[in-house]
Amino acid sequence: xxxxxxxxxxxxxxxxxxxxxxxxxxxxxxxxxxxxxxxxxxxxxxxxxxxxxxxxxxxxxxxxxxxxxxxxxxxxxxxxxxxxxxxxxxxxxxxxxxxxxxxxxxxxxxxxxxxxxxxxxxxxxxxxxxxxxxxxxxxxxxxxxxxx
Numbered sequence: 603x604x605x606x607x608x609x610x611x612x613x614x615x616x617x618x619x620x621x622x623x624x625x626x627x628x629x630x631x632x633x634x635x636x637x638x639x640x641x642x643x644x645x646x647x648x649x650x651x652x653x654x655x656x657x658x659x660x661x662x663x664x665x666x667x668x669x670x671x672x673x674x675x676x677x678x679x680x681x682x683x684x685x686x687x688x689x690x691x692x693x694x695x696x697x698x699x700x701x702x703x704x705x706x707x708x709x710x711x712x713x714x715x716x717x718x719x720x721x722x723x724x725x726x727x728x729x730x731x732x733x734x735x736x737x738x739x740x741x742x743x744x745x746x747x748x749x750x
Contacts, residue, residue: 608640613652620656620704620735622663622679622711627653628742635746646743650736657704657714657731664718681712689713693720701730705738 612630619627631649634640666674672681689712692700701717704710717727 605640605644608634608637609644609648612640612645612648616649616652617656617659620653620711620714621659622681622715628738631739631742632746635743636750642743646736646739649739650732653705653735653739654728654732657711657735658724658728660711660714661718661722661724661727664715665721666718667715668719668721681715685709685712686715689716693717698722698726698730701727702734702737704731705735 612627612634615625615630616627619625627649631645634645635642663675663679685708689709692703692709692713693716700713701722704714706713714727714731
């Protein structure tokens with residue numbers, strides 16, 4: 603039962619960290635690796651999938667904006683204009699490969715939102731974002747393994 607709650611906590615932290623809300627999941631991931639309370643592969647898969655799901659929420663919110671305007675979102679979910687502008691610049695400059703960097707702090711989450719506003723195809727979006735986010739958790743896992 604402990605493993606279930608550990609994975610549920612990881613899923614929650616990873617999902618929220620990928621949304622436009624300020625949060626981080628890396629400390630939870632490494633903490634659970636250190637606690638050895640859950641299978642590392644299950645932890646990796648849970649974190650990667652939940653973090654990607656949070657980005658899909660951003661994409662969907664971006665689609666809402668594209669269809670109905672920013673007023674369609676609750677005030678606390680509206681993008682910060684500065685971060686949104688930076689993300690638009692990244693996506694405009696680098697196109698679809700920029701989605702591989704959706705895990706980056708500050709610009710990553712708004713980048714996924716921008717992809718939704720531009721009606722970027724969902725299946726390609728999920729694939730690219732999953733690759734990037736899984737790569738980040740894989741690097742954390744490998745780093746932890748080399749230190750432990």
